[in-house]
Amino acid sequence: MEIVTKKVHFTSPLYLESGRILEPYDIVYESYGKLNKNKDNVILVCHALSGSHHAAGFYKGDRKPGWWDKLIGPNKALDTNRYFVICTNTIGSCFGSTGPMSRMYPSNERYRLKFPVITIKDMIKAQKQLLSHLGIYHLKAIIGGSMGGMQALQFAVDFPGFSDEIIALATTYATKPWVIAFNKVAMEAIRRDPRFKDGNYDVDEFKEEGLSGLAIGRIAGHISYLSPHSMDRKFGRRYVATDGMFELFGRYEVERYLEYNTNNFSRYFDPLSYLYIIKAINTFNLARGYGSLYDAIKRIKDRVHLISFKGDMLFFPEEMEHIAKMLEREKKEFSYLEVDSDYGHDAFLVEIEKFEDRIKEILK
Amino acid sequence: MEIVTKKVHFTSPLYLESGRILEPYDIVYESYGKLNKNKDNVILVCHALSGSHHAAGFYKGDRKPGWWDKLIGPNKALDTNRYFVICTNTIGSCFGSTGPMSRMYPSNERYRLKFPVITIKDMIKAQKQLLSHLGIYHLKAIIGGSMGGMQALQFAVDFPGFSDEIIALATTYATKPWVIAFNKVAMEAIRRDPRFKDGNYDVDEFKEEGLSGLAIGRIAGHISYLSPHSMDRKFGRRYVATDGMFELFGRYEVERYLEYNTNNFSRYFDPLSYLYIIKAINTFNLARGYGSLYDAIKRIKDRVHLISFKGDMLFFPEEMEHIAKMLEREKKEFSYLEVDSDYGHDAFLVEIEKFEDRIKEILK
Numbered sequence: 001m002e003i004v005t006k007k008v009h010f011t012s013p014l015y016l017e018s019g020r021i022l023e024p025y026d027i028v029y030e031s032y033g034k035l036n037k038n039k040d041n042v043i044l045v046c047h048a049l050s051g052s053h054h055a056a057g058f059y060k061g062d063r064k065p066g067w068w069d070k071l072i073g074p075n076k077a078l079d080t081n082r083y084f085v086i087c088t089n090t091i092g093s094c095f096g097s098t099g100p101m102s103r104m105y106p107s108n109e110r111y112r113l114k115f116p117v118i119t120i121k122d123m124i125k126a127q128k129q130l131l132s133h134l135g136i137y138h139l140k141a142i143i144g145g146s147m148g149g150m151q152a153l154q155f156a157v158d159f160p161g162f163s164d165e166i167i168a169l170a171t172t173y174a175t176k177p178w179v180i181a182f183n184k185v186a187m188e189a190i191r192r193d194p195r196f197k198d199g200n201y202d203v204d205e206f207k208e209e210g211l212s213g214l215a216i217g218r219i220a221g222h223i224s225y226l227s228p229h230s231m232d233r234k235f236g237r238r239y240v241a242t243d244g245m246f247e248l249f250g251r252y253e254v255e256r257y258l259e260y261n262t263n264n265f266s267r268y269f270d271p272l273s274y275l276y277i278i279k280a281i282n283t284f285n286l287a288r289g290y291g292s293l294y295d296a297i298k299r300i301k302d303r304v305h306l307i308s309f310k311g312d313m314l315f316f317p318e319e320m321e322h323i324a325k326m327l328e329r330e331k332k333e334f335s336y337l338e339v340d341s342d343y344g345h346d347a348f349l350v351e352i353e354k355f356e357d358r359i360k361e362i363l364k
Numbered sequence: 365m366e367i368v369t370k371k372v373h374f375t376s377p378l379y380l381e382s383g384r385i386l387e388p389y390d391i392v393y394e395s396y397g398k399l400n401k402n403k404d405n406v407i408l409v410c411h412a413l414s415g416s417h418h419a420a421g422f423y424k425g426d427r428k429p430g431w432w433d434k435l436i437g438p439n440k441a442l443d444t445n446r447y448f449v450i451c452t453n454t455i456g457s458c459f460g461s462t463g464p465m466s467r468m469y470p471s472n473e474r475y476r477l478k479f480p481v482i483t484i485k486d487m488i489k490a491q492k493q494l495l496s497h498l499g500i501y502h503l504k505a506i507i508g509g510s511m512g513g514m515q516a517l518q519f520a521v522d523f524p525g526f527s528d529e530i531i532a533l534a535t536t537y538a539t540k541p542w543v544i545a546f547n548k549v550a551m552e553a554i555r556r557d558p559r560f561k562d563g564n565y566d567v568d569e570f571k572e573e574g575l576s577g578l579a580i581g582r583i584a585g586h587i588s589y590l591s592p593h594s595m596d597r598k599f600g601r602r603y604v605a606t607d608g609m610f611e612l613f614g615r616y617e618v619e620r621y622l623e624y625n626t627n628n629f630s631r632y633f634d635p636l637s638y639l640y641i642i643k644a645i646n647t648f649n650l651a652r653g654y655g656s657l658y659d660a661i662k663r664i665k666d667r668v669h670l671i672s673f674k675g676d677m678l679f680f681p682e683e684m685e686h687i688a689k690m691l692e693r694e695k696k697e698f699s700y701l702e703v704d705s706d707y708g709h710d711a712f713l714v715e716i717e718k719f720e721d722r723i724k725e726i727l728k
Contacts, residue, residue, distance in 0.1 A: 018610035117610045177595035177618035181587045184619050185549060188583060191613070192576040194558060212556040219552060220584050223545045228680060231541035237649065246382035246481045248643055249555070254541035255548050279612055285601065313677075316592060 001073050001080055003057040004031045007096055008133055014091070014126055017289075020116035024105055027130045028096030029053050029088040032072055033080030039136050043078055043363075044127065044163070045087040046144030046151035049221075049277050050269060052095040055087040070352040077356040077363070083140060090151075091126045092118040092277055094270035101203060101270055112199040118276055120150045120284045121158060127151075128159065138162065141363060142302075145169035145348035146315070147277070150284045153304075153323070157286055160301040165362055169307040169355070170348040172319040173293055174285040179314060182224045183278040186217025190271045199272055210266025214274055218262040227311040227344030297326045303333040305362050307355050311342035335362070365437050365444055367421040368395045371460055372497055378455070378490055381653075384480035388469055391494045392460030393417050393452040396436055397444030403500050407442055407727075408491065408527070409451040410508030410515035412713075413585075413641050414633060416459040419451040434716040441720040441727070447504060454515075455490045456482040456641055458634035465567055465634055476563040482640055484514045484648045485522060491515075492523065502526065505727060506666075509533035509712035510679070511641070514648045517668075517687070521650055524665040529726055533671040533719070534712040536683040537657055538649040543678060546588045547642040550581025554635045563636055574630025578638055582626035591675040591708035661690045667697040669726050671719050675706035699726070 006029060013023040030053040035042065045055050045068065056072035058065045072078045078085050089097040092115075100115035131137070142152045142163045149171025156166040172179075190196055193213030195205070206214075226234075235254040244250025251259070290296040306324055308317035317338050324336035339354045341347045347354070370393060377387040394417040399406065409419050409432065420436035422429045436442040442449050453461040456479075464479035495501070506516045506527045513535025520530040536543075554560055557577030559569070570578075590598075599618035608614025615623070654660040670688055672681035681702050688700035703718045705711045711718070 020610075113612065117612055174601060176592060177599040177601065177616065178587070178590075178592040180616050180618050181583070181590075181595065181622060184622050185580060185583045185587075187613070187619075188576075188623075189553060189580045192580065212552075216549060216553045216556065216580060219545070219549045220587075223542070223549075223584075226542075226545075228540060228542040231545065235541040237538060237541065245647060246384075248477065248481055248639060249551070252541065252544050252646065254544050255551075258545060258548050259552075275612060282616065283609060 001032055001057050003059070005029075005053070008130060010129060010133070012129075014122070014129065016116055016122045017119045018117050022091065022098060022116065025091060025098040025126065026096065026102070027088050027091070027098075027126055029086055029130060030055065030066075031084060031086045032056055033082070033084045035084040035134075035136075040138060040140065041083050042131075042136050042139050043083045043085045044131070044139055044142045045072070045078070045085060046127075046142065046148035047087060047090065048144070048146035048148050049281065050265070051148070052093065053087045053089040054095075056085070067349060071356060071359070077352075077359040078143070079363075083363075088127050088130055090123045090277070092123070092273060092280060094273035097126075099270070100199070100272035100276055110203075112272060115272070115276060117283075118280050120147070120154045120280055121289070123280065124151050124154050124158060139164070141165040141167060143167040143169075143359070146171055146345065147281055150281070153286055154284075156300045156302050156304055157290070157296045160299050163302045165305060166302045167305045167307070167359060167362060168320075170309055170312055170315055170345055172284075172315045173323050174287065175282055176319070179224070180282045182220050182314070183282055185220035186214070186278060187275060189213040189216040190275055196271060201271070206271070207267060210263055211271050212266070214269065214271045215262040215266040217274070218265050219258050222258055222261060224314040225344055225346040227313050227342055229311060229342040230344050294326060297323070297332070298330055300327070300330075300332055305334065305358075306336045307339060307348075307358065308337070309339045309341045309343070309345070309347040309351075312345045312347065314345040365396055365421050367423070369393070369417070372494060374493060374497070376493075378486070378493065380480055380486045381483045382481050386455065386462060386480065389455060389462035389490065390460065390466070391452050391455070391462075391490055393450055393494060394419065394430075395448060395450045396420055397446070397448045399448040399498075399500075404502060404504065405447050406495075406500050406503050407447045407449045408495070408503055408506045409436065409442070409449060410491075410506065410512035411451060411454065412508070412510040412512050413645065414629070415512070416457065417451045417453040418459075420449070431713060435720060435723070441716075441723040442507070443727075447727075452491050452494055454487040454641070456487070456637060456644060458637035461490075463634070464563070464636035464640055474567075476636060479636070479640060481647075482644050484511070484518045484644055485653070487644065488515050488518050488522060503528070505529040505531060507531040507533075507723070510535055510709065511645055514645070517650055518648075520664045520666050520668055521654070521660045524663050527666045529669060530666045531669045531671070531723060531726060532684075534673055534676055534679055534709055536648075536679045537687050538651065539646055540683070543588075544646045546584050546678070547646055549584035550578070550642060551639060553577040553580040554639055560635060565635070570635070571631060574627055575635050576630070578633065578635045579626040579630040581638070582629050583622045586622055586625060588678040589708055589710040591677050591706055593675060593706040594708050658690060661687070661696070662694055664691070664696055669698065669722075670700045671703060671712075671722065672701070673703045673705045673707070673709070673711040673715075676709045676711065678709040
């Protein structure tokens with residue numbers, strides 16, 4: 001499968017929900033499959049907090065493919081033989097689209113903490129600009145999990161009729177204090193880390209040794225992405241070394257896993273981007289701007305498909321059920337599936353086999 | 365109600381599970397009610413991670429009473445008109461019993477990271493020494509929640525027949541990776557905080573401004589002590605200031621709550637004690653030393669009463685059910701109550717009205 005990665009530079013202003021303006025701005029995107037003549041075979045994939053536009057396929061030399069590779073490709077659920085699948089790096093992120101470490105015009109200084117607060121609404125507005133730039137005015141489907149699901153739902157509300165299908169996985173209609181609290185660990189850990197220097201760190205400073213604050217915040221993240229049962233299965237109570245028991249810092253396997261993954265993450269993910277993206281997640285509320293959730297839902301014209309995961313400890317199935325009930329009340333076309341899973345929130349990335357058939361059905 | 369607080373100095377060695385020896389050591393305890401002539405009206409209360417021997421009543425000038433004040437007192441469930449209720453500060457803690465900031469003999473230096481790893485078995489052994497010192501050789505009941513419940517269960521297994529009743533709330537038979545992961549946030553946040561100085565901080569250094577690492581770790585703790593529903597009820601999506609929405613560090617009420625409580629905590633709780641106590645929680649496993657959980661449970665001669673809380677996100681009811689099933693299989697005298705609650709783990713401290721009658725029944 002061919003991977004096409006491109007960056008588009010926009011010189012027109014992006015009007016943000018905060019009233020501030022992003023100008024100019026870049027959007028990096030990746031695509032798989034071919035855009036047909038009518039430009040009506042497009043599926044937009046939206047990524048989550050730590051994701052990027054690299055959703056599928058292997059980069060040369062990489063051992064790991066894009067984050068949703070099991071779902072995207074020839075004859076897979078998002079079938080690149082039929083569809084032009086596109087995934088953009090959200091603004092605020094750190095993989096090429098404009099974010100807090102980008103340079104302002106005309107001073108050429110990095111934004112850092114001067115970067116405006118970005119919301120989910122802003123993220124999808126930027127994606128809409130990119131699609132217009134590509135001459136794409138209608139989508140077959142918009143799909144995403146977690147923060148990607150927020151974007152999919154926000155598309156449904158903000159741009160009714162823009163897509164045939166909206167597929168939102170492992171997400172919510174408004175971020176709850178439970179999630180804000182998990183994000184608070186990262187926010188405080190990053191902010192209080194002396195090496196963060198109020199955002200005035202060197203851009204390469206964390207390449208060798210990542211920012212501790214980000215690694216610590218990410219530990220809290222990993223907890224929320226798993227579940228008690230998946231941790232039991234993965235790690236149990238096993239020690240890394242048998243003599244760890246009576247050493248204060250002796251490690252259980254679950255601790256090694258958390259250390260390894262979070263230290264690694266803190267070497268390639270930008271701490272400021274992390275702060276801005278968790279802020280976007282915290283402020284997500286479908287109702288905002290429409291008076292009430294009810295009024296927001298009423299606007300929807302696309303078919304909405306909700307997929308929740310039973311063991312999700314971050315966005316609980318009852319939150320997606322709540323959306324389903326509102327859609328039902330409004331007699332909207334929708335479907336709701338609660339996947340039987342005890343993997344945790346990350347099931348939407350891991351247990352593809354449990355929901356790929358549903359997605360195939362939706363796209364048939 | 366009279367509060368009696370005392371410290372006992374032990375010059376005999378305390379042989380620890382690690383093979384190391386604590387000698388000498390102090391135990392601070394508090395008691396309420398009167399010890400009768402036969403010394404057979406004693407209830408031992410065991411505290412949790414952040415608790416102390418101050419379980420009930422008001423210290424002069426304090427606006428807040430001890431941590432289980434709603435349960436302990438005249439005519440309360442642990443009725444001080446009838447019982448001599450005693451609560452000791454566990455070894456390793458920082459409220460007067462020997463812990464990592466205590467001084468070694470004969471060097472007079474503080475232990476700091478030279479303090480031996482302490483286990484739940486060690487904690488109860490020390491408490492047993494104190495009781496012997498007071499001439500108390502049999503208890504009416506041992507009761508505790510969370511880490512206190514671990515101690516109660518460990519008493520049942522290590523000293524069969526020592527107590528008539530064992531009452532364990534919101535706890536488990538062996539700490540799961542889920543809990544170890546939450547503790548990992550605190551462990552890494554404390555260890556990596558430059559002001560921690562590998563444990564070589566000044567003892568008064570954090571009185572004005574607590575250690576950030578401890579505060580950050582404690583945020584993760586608070587998440588695990590609450591539940592999504594209790595956070596919804598307490599905080600919802602309310603902002604502290606209405607203009608917080610478009611400020612990166614603008615705070616939701618849940619964030620203010622977490623900041624306030626954890627900053628406060630980091631000013632009075634010793635970071636080394638925190639590390640040692642979470643280590644004791646991590647290593648808790650009733651089976652250790654007995655081959656299997658089954659063999660450990662077989663030893664029990666006391667009546668065991670288990671109380672779990674439906675919405676506990678730290679120690680899930682199924683863990684206590686597992687103990688109940690083993691007790692049933694072994695035809696032990698026991699009772700199991702799952703309290704209908706969605707408050708979260710802290711329900712054992714907060715929703716006393718939901719289980720005090722059960723405790724009264726047990727003690728009748």
